[in-house]
Amino acid sequence: MAQVANAITLEKREIPGPRSAELLEVSREYEPPCMADQVPVVWDRGEGVWVWDVDGNRFLDFTSGVLVTNLGHSHPRHVARIREQAGRLMNCYSFPTPERVTLSKRLTDLLPDNIDQTFLLTTGAEATEAAIRIAKRFTGKHEVLSFYGGFHGRTYGPMSVAGNMNTKRRFGPQLPGGILAPFPYFYRDFYKSETEEECAHRCLDNLDRIIDSTSTGDVGAVITEPYQGGAGFIFPPAGWLKGLEAWARERGMVFILDEVQSSFGRTGKLFALEWEDLQPNMVCLGKGIGSGMPASALAGESRIFECMGTGEMSSTCGGNPLASAATHAVLDVMEDESLPENARRVGDYMMARFRALKENYQVLGDVRGQGLVIGLEFVLDRDKKTPAPELTSNLLLRAGEHGLLLGKVGLYGNVVRIAPPLVITEEQAGLGIDILDRALEELAG
Numbered sequence: 001m002a003q004v005a006n007a008i009t010l011e012k013r014e015i016p017g018p019r020s021a022e023l024l025e026v027s028r029e030y031e032p033p034c035m036a037d038q039v040p041v042v043w044d045r046g047e048g049v050w051v052w053d054v055d056g057n058r059f060l061d062f063t064s065g066v067l068v069t070n071l072g073h074s075h076p077r078h079v080a081r082i083r084e085q086a087g088r089l090m091n092c093y094s095f096p097t098p099e100r101v102t103l104s105k106r107l108t109d110l111l112p113d114n115i116d117q118t119f120l121l122t123t124g125a126e127a128t129e130a131a132i133r134i135a136k137r138f139t140g141k142h143e144v145l146s147f148y149g150g151f152h153g154r155t156y157g158p159m160s161v162a163g164n165m166n167t168k169r170r171f172g173p174q175l176p177g178g179i180l181a182p183f184p185y186f187y188r189d190f191y192k193s194e195t196e197e198e199c200a201h202r203c204l205d206n207l208d209r210i211i212d213s214t215s216t217g218d219v220g221a222v223i224t225e226p227y228q229g230g231a232g233f234i235f236p237p238a239g240w241l242k243g244l245e246a247w248a249r250e251r252g253m254v255f256i257l258d259e260v261q262s263s264f265g266r267t268g269k270l271f272a273l274e275w276e277d278l279q280p281n282m283v284c285l286g287k288g289i290g291s292g293m294p295a296s297a298l299a300g301e302s303r304i305f306e307c308m309g310t311g312e313m314s315s316t317c318g319g320n321p322l323a324s325a326a327t328h329a330v331l332d333v334m335e336d337e338s339l340p341e342n343a344r345r346v347g348d349y350m351m352a353r354f355r356a357l358k359e360n361y362q363v364l365g366d367v368r369g370q371g372l373v374i375g376l377e378f379v380l381d382r383d384k385k386t387p388a389p390e391l392t393s394n395l396l397l398r399a400g401e402h403g404l405l406l407g408k409v410g411l412y413g414n415v416v417r418i419a420p421p422l423v424i425t426e427e428q429a430g431l432g433i434d435i436l437d438r439a440l441e442e443l444a445g
């Protein structure tokens, strides 16, 4: 195991600390238990890639919340712009402001040429919900094709097209018209393909058969994430997205790309669609767009937006001047500090280190990623690939005790999500991997 370079990580800390334990008790009593399960650390403040808890412990953050704080915690330029705007104007509902209209233009200009309008909203689910509704109105068709493992948010529209029962179990009937097809997840391929290329081909080739068998002839839209986040950071083989786009176009379907998680530099490009020169008809943005300030957007073609009449869709806080100003600052910093490039560079370094770790630990079944979004899939045995959710939870706790905060995803809760803020340096990334290595050695060495 490499030497841990930073003294703070050598002290094993007790989590939760006493003040955290008190607040967790209040949380247990006064908050519903439905929120995501986390390592027991009560956050107090953050700076760049560092987070301090209410007991004064310092942690290296490999979560960015949930892939949100791409600029790092409380980036000074982001904070200054938010402070300035908060002192001037925070909300005016749908009255236009310079911040909102210039942001709509700025985002539109950054996206492919076919996209010529942007609708600013507040949450990721609001953007995917709007995309699904608008696509149904535009095409006059109610069926939507989506993919096994897909996650698009927790309101009824996105929930109904999710490919993961964990978000819809025991909520009764979903909206009608959801059609699901296998996503090319090579490590656990539905078609048991020999190569990634074959996996992508089979997933595309079988789409017509799936539609012919399950659709009433009314499919108007297709929605997918560029890589699946909640399902376990699953990256489709190169070419699958481009093939899907062409398939949808040939059939006159609206192609919706859900970049709520994958955009704003996360994969090493401002938008993940840039990797394959995609031209979706609508793109959903969220999370990193505000880097902590709640914001989202639905960008798309004006010929599609035209199907909506005045006042038919708006949002109390959508495009508010505070969130819009914050997003301008996010883009300024992304450009000035070349954060997508940094994500690519540090991400390559991290991938190489994780691939080396895979050689040492049999329980690390798969390592996959692009830029600063990397999934480590843990299994009990390499042959059967039996998911190891308990080991994964213990690993998160152990890493937390050594000063590294991690999250987990995956249908079976056995994928560690590595998603630090995009300002991370190679040295900080190496430190986090050393900690993870140490935690793994203690648990599975």
Ligand SMILES: Cc1ncc(COP(=O)(O)O)c(C=O)c1O
Pocket (backbone or CB within 6 Å): 123, 124, 125, 126, 128, 151, 152, 153, 154, 225, 229, 230, 258, 259, 260, 261, 286, 287
């Ligand atoms: C791909 C994707 N779409 C939509 C959402 C929903 O975003 P929000 O939680 O802001 O509603 C998420 C959140 O994790 C996501 O990852």
